[in-house]
Amino acid sequence: MTEIRHAPVAPTRTQRLASGGEIDAHRHDDHQIVYAARGVLAVTTSEGSWVAPGTRAIWVPAGTVHAHRAYGELDLHLVGLPATDNPLGLDTPTVLTVGPLLRELIVAYTRDGSGDSPERARLRAVLLDQLRASPQQPLHVPAPTEPMLRAVCAILQADPGDNRTLAELGREVGASDRTLSRMFRRDVGMTFPQWRTQLRLHHALILLADKTPVTVVAHRCGWSSASAFIDVFRHTFGHTPGTYPTAVTPIRRAVGVPGEADWLVPGHPGAG
The missing domain is CATH 1.10.10.60 (Homeodomain-like)
Known part of the structure; x- marks a missing residue:
């Protein structure tokens, strides 16, 4: 990963990434949660690779140079968090278990990545609470030196x-x-x-x-x-x-989240 983009703000949004699609090496000044509701997501840094199927998410700490790769069609959800907001106290990429409630919170929160309404603030607070309770998983292949x-x-x-x-x-x-x-x-x-x-x-x-x-x-x-x-x-x-869940179907009706066509937007290689 020689060419590194600097995107100061980690975006909060959804996007679709085709099988084999990649997001090039970049870093944010924010933390980021990367979750694929469908397919398998791999995040690679100079220290190795982390892989997450549809029941897992990857925590990417602020400042970490990383790249994404899709295996199978990805429905990708990105959640950006300020560098001061680290609910798990993690300073290395980590794979987290995503249960049904956390999955729905991520889907709902990334449906509209903008705004600071009281409702959105409450949604974010519950999402962070669920992250704190999310078990960590050792799905990491370290890169030797x-x-x-x-x-x-x-x-x-x-x-x-x-x-x-x-x-x-x-x-x-x-x-x-x-x-x-x-x-x-x-x-x-x-x-x-x-x-x-x-x-x-x-x-x-x-x-x-x-x-x-x-x-x-x-x-x-x-x-x-x-x-x-x-x-x-x-x-x-x-x-x-x-x-193995190649596609996770969100329980939209229970939490009032719109259908897939409403929250998925086309991805592009420079996103993430």
Whole structure:
């Protein structure tokens, strides 16, 4: 990410992003909540990638240089918050669980990103309360800085289904498994198996967004069987990949939020 836009104010709005669409590297002076009600959203910084399906949102702290990428058609909701308003006290990008109420609050708040009416202020206050109660999720693939570790990670990023051991990968890059194991803990704060599992889950979400069958996803991502993949997926996301929500339908009637045609506006590469 060499060319970086500076958009001081983080927008509050909705937009649609086509599958494969990207929003280039940029930063805001504000915090931002990025939520995709449909599809899978990936946010990338110099420190790694965070991925969120339709039941998760990504918190992007003020000043963080980041880029977005869509996997599957995205209904994207952006919420900007002043740098002084950090309800979770987070200074790194973080994936947050989005329950039904928080989802509806985000949809309603981003329907019209302008104005400061008392009603909108109350909506924002409830949204922040729900954010404070939102569980955090470790859906992060850290980017290494050590050259040898970068080489190992590049091999696995090119093929997440590569099942070679750390010792076998080490022979390819000229390092022992002990050395690489220490590097993983020191450089990315994870063990090698933890990092590889995160990478595989990231890739699995992308494949599921493209409606790839579960058995094919398990094979391509390196799990020994579909049942092993399903167990890891259920433990991480709380549901099976077979019930993966490629589209989340907001409960508009219960909260009086207009239909999709009223709140979605076309996206463009320079947005976000």
